[in-house]
Amino acid sequence: MALLNRLAKCKSMHLACHALRVDATSFTQHSAFSVSAVSAAIQKMTRVRVVDNSPLGNTPHHRAPRVIHVYTKNGVGKVGDKVLLAIKGQKKKALIVGHKMPGERMTPRFDSNNVVLIEDNGNPTGTRIRVPVPTHLRKLEGDYSKLLAIASRFV
């Protein structure tokens, strides 16, 4: 009888141990944007964060949107450069509106590589850009004026 009681106590303690052990999987989150270390701005295969409110950019996919081509002479994209993304199994053009790499002295540095989806004629796919956008994009007044028009905040 005493032995049974002792066994019961042991078991309850064991269960308590199990209860205390924290579920590690709850802590790992899938980042919605690129969080790797600073690289040489934006190049092929960089994962980017789409910051407009277009459905293509905001619906979750098991693969982050990736750059597959940069439309500059060297393959490096800075703010204001056009890139080709692979999103949800399709190709889409986009404009870079902020990167993690420190750029010109008087331009802001962002905590993620931000990108806005664009059509072939330069019109934005979404209707609003809530994330702050650097003011030195304003020099692209002619080509991307519609994009600047939908930006809520300049920084």
Add this chain to the structure above:
Amino acid sequence: MRIEKCYFCSGPVYPGHGNMFVRNDCKVFRFCKSKCHKNFKKKRNPRKTRWTKAFRKAAGKELTVDNALEFEKRRNIPHKYQRELWTKTVEAMKKVEVIKNKRQARFIINRLKKGKQLDKEEAIISVKKNIHLIRAPHAGKAKQLEEKMLQKLEEDVVMAEDNIDPMA
């Protein structure tokens, strides 16, 4: 054009100076110099870094609640442009600046007054303790003793005379 405030040290960031960092929650951090920027990247808390204004205000070392400081707070309501309002504001700003500086200086002086009083008390205590460095403890004691003895002798003489007189 605005003179911004450095997030870390609360100093002025003039145009053409400093850095700006935009965090993913859309909060903008401006820094006046790389010192502040580097401390921020080290995740230091400005309220605990002694040389920043944030620390001084949090620790009560500088004036925090004052009407003169209310003028500096940002207002998010735009005003229609009126020339008189503009010119009057500029004049008011100059006056407020003067008053604010005076009040801040006065606050610090008042805070440091206590120190002067404590210094004085300490000085008195230390003089009393170390008086032997200024004046020898038994200096003039011999002469005092002599004078005392003389006085006593005189008293004795006087007493003796008093004793003699009634008899005569």
